Amino acid sequence: MLKHSLVWWLLGERCPWSARVAVLAGRWAVCGRDLVCLLSVVVAVGCTPPAEFGDNSLEWYKQERAARLEPGQGFPEVHRQDVSDITRVWFGTPDAPQLPLLEGEDDPALELLDMGKLAWAAGPVVSRNEESSQGLYRRHCAHCHGVTGDGRGPTSAFLSPYPRDFRLGKFKFKSSPTGTPPTKDDLKTILVNGIPGTSMPSFRLLQDEELDVLVDYVIYLSQRGMVERFLIAAVRELDEDARLVSLPDAARLRDLPLDVQLGPLQRVAPVGGESAADRDSAADADSVGGSEADAKAGADEDDGSESDGGSGAKADVSYDRDKIADDLLFLAEEQMLPVLEKWLGILDFEAKEVDVPAWVLDSRDAAYESQVALGQKLYFGAANCVQCHGETGIGDGQTNNYDDWTNDWLKVEGINPTDAAAWAPYVNAGAHPPRPIMPRNLRLGVYRGGNRPIDIFRRIQYGIEGTPMPASLTLTEEQIWALVAYVQQLPYETLSRPETAKKLENERPVR
Amino acid sequence: MLTHRFWAGLFALVPILGIGLYVIAVLGVGSVGGFSFAGLWLPENANPYANAIDHLFDLVHIICGVVLGVTTSILAYVVWRYADHPGRQAEPALYITHHTLLEWIWTAIPAAILVFLGFYQLQVWADNKMNRPMVMVEGQERAVEPSALVVGKQFGWEVYYPGPDGVLGTLDDQRVENELTVPVGRPVVLRVEAKDVLHSFAIPGLRVKQDVVPGMTQLVWFQVDRPGTYEILCMELCGWGHYKMRARMKAVAEGLEAEVQE
Numbered sequence: 001m002l003k004h005s006l007v008w009w010l011l012g013e014r015c016p017w018s019a020r021v022a023v024l025a026g027r028w029a030v031c032g033r034d035l036v037c038l039l040s041v042v043v044a045v046g047c048t049p050p051a052e053f054g055d056n057s058l059e060w061y062k063q064e065r066a067a068r069l070e071p072g073q074g075f076p077e078v079h080r081q082d083v084s085d086i087t088r089v090w091f092g093t094p095d096a097p098q099l100p101l102l103e104g105e106d107d108p109a110l111e112l113l114d115m116g117k118l119a120w121a122a123g124p125v126v127s128r129n130e131e132s133s134q135g136l137y138r139r140h141c142a143h144c145h146g147v148t149g150d151g152r153g154p155t156s157a158f159l160s161p162y163p164r165d166f167r168l169g170k171f172k173f174k175s176s177p178t179g180t181p182p183t184k185d186d187l188k189t190i191l192v193n194g195i196p197g198t199s200m201p202s203f204r205l206l207q208d209e210e211l212d213v214l215v216d217y218v219i220y221l222s223q224r225g226m227v228e229r230f231l232i233a234a235v236r237e238l239d240e241d242a243r244l245v246s247l248p249d250a251a252r253l254r255d256l257p258l259d260v261q262l263g264p265l266q267r268v269a270p271v272g273g274e275s276a277a278d279r280d281s282a283a284d285a286d287s288v289g290g291s292e293a294d295a296k297a298g299a300d301e302d303d304g305s306e307s308d309g310g311s312g313a314k315a316d317v318s319y320d321r322d323k324i325a326d327d328l329l330f331l332a333e334e335q336m337l338p339v340l341e342k343w344l345g346i347l348d349f350e351a352k353e354v355d356v357p358a359w360v361l362d363s364r365d366a367a368y369e370s371q372v373a374l375g376q377k378l379y380f381g382a383a384n385c386v387q388c389h390g391e392t393g394i395g396d397g398q399t400n401n402y403d404d405w406t407n408d409w410l411k412v413e414g415i416n417p418t419d420a421a422a423w424a425p426y427v428n429a430g431a432h433p434p435r436p437i438m439p440r441n442l443r444l445g446v447y448r449g450g451n452r453p454i455d456i457f458r459r460i461q462y463g464i465e466g467t468p469m470p471a472s473l474t475l476t477e478e479q480i481w482a483l484v485a486y487v488q489q490l491p492y493e494t495l496s497r498p499e500t501a502k503k504l505e506n507e508r509p510v511r
Numbered sequence: 512m513l514t515h516r517f518w519a520g521l522f523a524l525v526p527i528l529g530i531g532l533y534v535i536a537v538l539g540v541g542s543v544g545g546f547s548f549a550g551l552w553l554p555e556n557a558n559p560y561a562n563a564i565d566h567l568f569d570l571v572h573i574i575c576g577v578v579l580g581v582t583t584s585i586l587a588y589v590v591w592r593y594a595d596h597p598g599r600q601a602e603p604a605l606y607i608t609h610h611t612l613l614e615w616i617w618t619a620i621p622a623a624i625l626v627f628l629g630f631y632q633l634q635v636w637a638d639n640k641m642n643r644p645m646v647m648v649e650g651q652e653r654a655v656e657p658s659a660l661v662v663g664k665q666f667g668w669e670v671y672y673p674g675p676d677g678v679l680g681t682l683d684d685q686r687v688e689n690e691l692t693v694p695v696g697r698p699v700v701l702r703v704e705a706k707d708v709l710h711s712f713a714i715p716g717l718r719v720k721q722d723v724v725p726g727m728t729q730l731v732w733f734q735v736d737r738p739g740t741y742e743i744l745c746m747e748l749c750g751w752g753h754y755k756m757r758a759r760m761k762a763v764a765e766g767l768e769a770e771v772q773e
Contacts, residue, residue, distance in 0.1 A: 155751065192688070193688045194667060194688055194689075196669070196688075199665070199752075201666050201667045201752065201755055202667050202688035202689040204688060204689040204690055204758075204759065205689065205757055205758070205759055361674075361682050361683045362675075362682075362683065363682055451686055488682065489682055492680075492681065492682050
């Protein structure tokens with residue numbers, strides 16, 4: 001019995017039913033011996049179906065509750081299918097990433113993200129050459145951040161803090177102001193240095209190019225997640241019986257010909273990746289003409305393909321090609337373009353040049369003492385750091401806040417975080433159990449966003465997005481530097497290091 | 512015949528494969544089905560302090576190799592010689608409770624080898640773990656001070672340099688994640704610590720390996736004679752991400768300060 005259930009566990013969700021049946025049949029018919037049984041499991045698990053992005057079930061549940069539907073009742077399944085189908089045709093699959101391009105090769109999205117890099121990061125892990133491997137994201141990131149970038153990888157539940165969910169499009173440690181996405185350099189810095197004090201390790205040993213590839217893929221996942229969230233929110237705004245795309249009854253967008261699914265979008269030939277899915281979509285893309293021609297269905301050559309699709313090669317439904325194209329264009333403009341435009345901003349963004357004062361880490365400098373004293377005054381006064389970081393700076397001030405990734409559902413729905421019964425349904429829908437966000441203990445010298453003075457300066461200046469750490473709107477740059485000096489010397493005060501003080505009294509030579 | 516001597520054949524594989532694979536790894540030539548045998552053995556040593564370690568390592572391997580070869584060959588022979596087979600004259604089995612001479616022999620020989628190794632390696636241990644390298648400072652001989660602090664954590668290595676004031680544990684320390692830079696051609700002393708659990712700081716290319724225990728400070732020292740990049744590994748299973756706990760050590764001939772600053 002135990003062995004039996006082990007087989008099931010090994011197979012999990014990963015294998016088609018035919019393979020499971022084959023394994024079980026094999027077990028009863030042939031497997032007298034454990035070795036044969038084990039081999040059949042290995043063979044069966046090898047037939048993993050292509051990876052798919054997971055639906056944002058938490059957002060669905062949240063919107064269903066917000067729509068005040070009857071308990072136990074959700075949106076009709078057809079809406080979930082629509083959102084899933086649209087994000088799939090816009091962003092592809094984890095094995096074959098795509099971008100929603102309205103302007104083909106000239107689309108600004110291609111300035112931000114490189115299709116070749118996405119193809120390198122995507123897909124299962126196979127060696128690319130002696131130096132590097134294909135599928136970098138799944139090799140290095142997915143076990144914590146999840147294939148979908150939802151921060152729900154297999155190891156995520158053990159970690160504190162939880163791994164980042166990219167789908168909200170919020171990133172903490174960056175050189176850009178609150179509300180704007182991080183630059184590629186910011187994301188790369190995090191990859192190189194890791195995030196001290198968390199489970200995010202340093203990936204310094206990866207090649208420079210591999211880091212660029214992962215940065216692009218994280219942005220891609222973030223865009224996909226944001227667009228998906230917007231589409232789900234759009235479902236809630238729909239009239240009763242309406243759908244995101246004009247299709248009859250239970251017809252699915254994914255069953256229609258690819259050029260209908262794409263509507264106003266265009267595809268460019270993918271670069272790099274050699275998976276079967278890539279080749280398929282490349283072949284499909286070849287058959288797709290210009291988007292506008294498609295939408296109008298005016299040109300003669302398109303009539304052929306239209307009637308081909310209209311006659312229902314894949315699905316036996318009648319649909320209005322122009323209406324679908326209009327719907328998709330509307331959705332792309334309303335839900336996708338804002339996300340893209342937000343990210344495109346980082347192409348032109350240049351962090352404001354800041355001169356790091358010479359005295360900030362130099363206790364021998366004449367200005368140092370007075371600046372630290374000023375910083376201390378600000379800490380307890382105008383800057384009001386004391387409220388959260390506490391009087392001694394050990395982070396024991398206000399500790400009942402939650403970060404935006406939790407508040408996104410916790411606060412919106414007014415749930416009491418200490419009432420496990422209230423948040424349990426959200427956890428079932430895909431949230432992590434809520435944990436309060438702790439203000440940093442400033443006496444440890446561990447700074448998540450980096451320990452250079454400029455890093456601390458940015459944290460104070462722009463705040464930390466997604467957390468209760470606010471941007472300092474009223475402080476001047478000189479005041480912020482004084483705060484940096486004060487904060488950075490806290491770990492070296494005798495109070496912070498009792499073990500140092502003890503050693504001085506009764507010092508032993510270190511061998 | 513074959514079935515009766517099957518087990519003897521399996522036993523014979525132990526000395527053949529055991530010693531054969533060892534020889535293949537040391538020679539590091541050839542390949543099977545795309546799998547190259549090069550690089551199976553330790554990388555070439557670049558640390559003059561560790562030449563004696565390599566010598567000890569080889570000596571222990573040769574002693575163990577001989578013992579393995581002799582004992583497992585005898586075992587295989589006995590299994591072959593006394594296997595049941597058609598036409599065998601069955602002799603009654605003997606039950607032997609003890610054999611004093613034999614026991615003396617198999618106790619005395621390993622004991623002698625161990626005692627020999629124990630004394631033979633004393634100086635190497637002292638040079639690598641106890642007697643810190645000395646330098647002449649203003650006409651006085653002094654122990655080399657640690658040039659960096661390396662802190663192992665789940666899962667990576669933090670490297671702290673003393674900064675402009677030359678003292679570790681002060682305000683101007685500089686931290687670099689997973690990269691250590693050291694000078695070539697002179698003794699380097701490092702302070703190694705652990706933040707959370709047991710780790711082991713190891714540089715295979717320099718034969719350096721030191722367990723690091725949370726709450727304890729250890730010193731390791733070495734000298735790099737070849738500029739280049741070396742691998743730093745954690746060699747104590749420290750958690751689920753142990754395999755990720757790798758870092759890079761750069762040995763540079765000059766411009767150390769600039770490298771560290773960067």
